[in-house]
Amino acid sequence: MIRARGVQKSFGSAVVLDGIDLDVNVGEVVSILGSSGSGKSTLIRCMNGLERLDGGLITIDDFDVSNPKDLAEARKRSATVFQLFNLYPHMTAVENVTLAPIQVLRIPRAQAESEARALLDSVGLGARADAYPAQLSGGQRQRVGICRALAMKPRYLLLDEITSALDPEMTAEVLNILAQLARTGTTMVFVTHEIEFARTISSRIVFLDKGRLVVDLPTDRFFAGDGGMANARIAQFLSKMRKE
């Protein structure tokens, strides 16, 4: 499981995460909501070791991401999908997907490649496996991004607003894949503004506000009038999101 305890993070004098406690158990989909600047991306970046914690603890299956000796193992257990895809532009889709399995997991190239092609096929990109990112649409690129993460066979998927750079049609392409992953029991930490979609796939929803975790509730409780909606900030956030 992913466990965060009292996580503190500041940039200069700005406190961005202020004592975050969060557990994500295997099999759960935990969606993180919150307005822009509330610290959602920073929390994900603390989980995958891209930011150093200023205080508190994050462990992934008991591997401490702040401990350089544990970090490699922690990173093998989680995989990140980025908002802006962050594909390697000089590599084809299949090369993007196989790089880490070959280099980090030491999977033989032929095996990594056939697994990558099967993955790309499963997200409808079988015919585009040898295309470069510049030759793919945004939605296709993000599907490659998801395959790149899945190819590491991670126990936890960390997804940071992976559809916010996409138009509605492409967003649907990508969300369909996530829905499928959720059905097969993939554990996900899902930062999103797609409220309705989050509602359909999440086991729990947490709400971040100014670096604090305001609520952490089962999905139905989050949307209940006497649950999350009882919180003025959350009610305001949800009504604003629904209008957009």
Place this chain on the structure above:
Amino acid sequence: MRYTSFTSYDLILLAQGLGVSVALFLVTTLIGFLIGTIWAVMRFYRVPLLTPLITFLAELLKNSPVLVQLFLVFFGLPALLKINVTPVEAAVITLSGNTAAFIYVIAVAAIESIGRDQIESARVFGLSRWQILRHVVAPQAMAFAIGPLTGLLVNQLQVTSLISVIGVVDLTKIGNILNLRTLKPFIVWTVVGGLYYIAAKLIALGGARLERRLRAHTAWKGL
């Protein structure tokens, strides 16, 4: 036949001179490329102490005339260290160092042009710093650098002509010899200039071809 007229043997002389110029160019480019790249890699690894030292050395080499550096190596070093430096050795040392300094600058700019997002997305998947350099940074940096690199090499070919002043019998020196003998400076220097031009053009063409290959991935080929 008069002493001052051109003979077919002069063509062989010119070819030899061109060969010396091109060979020196190739050798010093190779050495300079290796050294300049190693310097840039050390900077990528943020090796303490060494990085500012390399930057300072590169600045020195970049900002002083190559001819002065050549005199320093050819006349200065032997006087200081009581060693013997042949013209060819002095030429190789000076031109390699000069090329290294410029390649270092190009390589550093190329590495810094790679977005942080690229390095981060490799890091989260557990790639080591070396694997990131090798598979993510270097290929993209090379595609970025090939244009400036081609320009540099075309220029470095011209710079080799300086070594004729310390007695290396390169193309320019041959030009000098033919000029003194035939007393036809216009013809001699036109031919010599033309040969440099052709060699430079070949470098530029090769660079452009390589650039097209390295940047193939950015081309939109339709869905």
